[in-house]
Amino acid sequence: MPAPSRWAIRAALVYLLLGFTAGAVLLAAKGGLGSVPWRVLHPLHIEWLLVGWTAQLTMGVAYWIFPRVSLRRDVSGSPRMVWLAFAMLNVGIWLAGIGAIAPRPLEGTVTLLGRLCEVSAAVVFARVMWPRVRPGLAQM
Ligand code: HEM
Numbered sequence: 520m521p522a523p524s525r526w527a528i529r530a531a532l533v534y535l536l537l538g539f540t541a542g543a544v545l546l547a548a549k550g551g552l553g554s555v556p557w558r559v560l561h562p563l564h565i566e567w568l569l570v571g572w573t574a575q576l577t578m579g580v581a582y583w584i585f586p587r588v589s590l591r592r593d594v595s596g597s598p599r600m601v602w603l604a605f606a607m608l609n610v611g612i613w614l615a616g617i618g619a620i621a622p623r624p625l626e627g628t629v630t631l632l633g634r635l636c637e638v639s640a641a642v643v644f645a646r647v648m649w650p651r652v653r654p655g656l657a658q659m
Pocket of ligand 1: 547
């Protein structure tokens with residue numbers, strides 16, 4: 520398994536843990552859990568599980584298992600670009616999550632920056648992976 524995949528999958532597992540913990544706290548808070556405003560965990564729960572866990576796990580596994588070789592041509596793609604996508608996705612997750620609970624007027628700007636990082640990560644990753652959407656050597 521290539522290094523970017525290992526790190527993306529490890530990071531995804533950390534977000535799974537964070538997201539489930541936040542979900543459990545939100546659930547317990549519904550039954551009354553002191554006067555702490557646990558509701559701030561709501562946007563973080565969503566961000567951690569939908570982007571941090573689901574999207575990142577998919578990207579990590581895709582980079583690992585998509586066909587790397589086309590007839591005598593290596594199409595595995597630049598690991599540097601995948602590291603860039605990995606970094607932008609994770610910066611985006613935290614900016615978008617924190618932006619959703621930041622005080623006004625920071626809220627909008629931070630969230631927007633986070634979403635821009637996430638979209639850029641998706642664009643870079645799709646660019647690297649595009650040539651790898653092809654039959655494997657065994658099917659040629
Ligand atoms: C991959 C797994 C999960 C995903 C993708 C997910 C996603 C979401 C999303 C999108 C919402 C927002 C729903 C809305 O606002 O209408 C939400 C809310 C919530 N989730 Fe999760 N969730 C997951 C797992 C869990 C787990 C394991 C727990 C509990 C242990 C949990 C507890 C909650 C609670 C309490 C809310 C707040 C509901 C409310 O608005 O009162 N979630 N989740």
